[in-house]
Amino acid sequence: MNNLQASLVAERCQRNWNAKKLVSDEHVNEIIKVATNMPTKQNKEYYQLVASTDQTLNRQIYNVAIDDNNDGFKKQFHRNGQVLAPLLLIWLSTNPVGDKFDDSFIEQFQISIGISSGAAALHAASLGYKTGYCCCFKWGIVSSLLKAKGIKLSEQSVGHGLTLGIGHAKTDYRGDVLVDKKIRLSLRNDGVDCNIEKEIMVHKI
Ligand SMILES: Cc1cc2nc3c(=O)[nH]c(=O)nc-3n(C[C@H](O)[C@H](O)[C@H](O)COP(=O)(O)O)c2cc1C
Numbered sequence: 001m002n003n004l005q006a007s008l009v010a011e012r013c014q015r016n017w018n019a020k021k022l023v024s025d026e027h028v029n030e031i032i033k034v035a036t037n038m039p040t041k042q043n044k045e046y047y048q049l050v051a052s053t054d055q056t057l058n059r060q061i062y063n064v065a066i067d068d069n070n071d072g073f074k075k076q077f078h079r080n081g082q083v084l085a086p087l088l089l090i091w092l093s094t095n096p097v098g099d100k101f102d103d104s105f106i107e108q109f110q111i112s113i114g115i116s117s118g119a120a121a122l123h124a125a126s127l128g129y130k131t132g133y134c135c136c137f138k139w140g141i142v143s144s145l146l147k148a149k150g151i152k153l154s155e156q157s158v159g160h161g162l163t164l165g166i167g168h169a170k171t172d173y174r175g176d177v178l179v180d181k182k183i184r185l186s187l188r189n190d191g192v193d194c195n196i197e198k199e200i201m202v203h204k205i
Pocket residue numbers: 011012013014079080133134135136162174193194195196
């Protein structure tokens with residue numbers, strides 16, 4: 001698939017996954033390389049990346065992919081099924097580092113994970129996978145879950161992280177949320193808009 005076709009896949013959010021069609025190790029490593037080769041300002045390490053194919057962990061993270069202030073999440077199953085992917089990439093900040101240019105660490109962290117994750121999504125899509133972003137989490141619990149898995153996180157991580165689910169679709173409609181092998185809800189009837197067409201203003205000079 002070329003980049004133009006892949007960008008149309010990456011634009012959308014896949015919320016159900018075929019648990020039997022995994023992301024190959026070769027592809028996991030390739031996607032990680034693409035993501036982490038992307039530039040950062042002064043090539044500093046503003047983020048760390050976790051790549052989880054651990055379905056128990058991904059399920060635990062899905063369980064906290066919620067916003068307590070939003071009534072839409074006050075139910076047993078919620079819409080962020082993208083997190084239940086065979087491969088879940090998680091971008092988190094490093095410890096804030098000083099900079100002789102006085103750059104804002106949080107700003108550069110956010111820019112860096114945008115660039116990195118965009119390349120990861122595009123590359124995954126070009127390899128034939130579907131992708132789904134999520135940024136809504138109880139981040140403190142996500143950190144605790146990762147630490148419990150032995151992942152050494154920065155002590156002073158700042159800002160919000162970002163995740164990207166990668167895998168193959170299970171149902172024909174990407175807005176179906178499949179948990180424990182059943183469609184638990186569908187964006188069609190969950191009051192969340194799907195398939196919005198955006199029009200970015202572009203100026204060609
Ligand atoms: C950076 C980023 C963060 C996102 N976070 C969430 C999220 O927390 N919850 C959610 O339901 N969708 C999230 N999405 C999915 C977008 O809302 C979705 O990509 C958009 O609606 C277009 O895809 P669709 O047509 O499949 O809905 C996120 C997307 C991006 C790019």
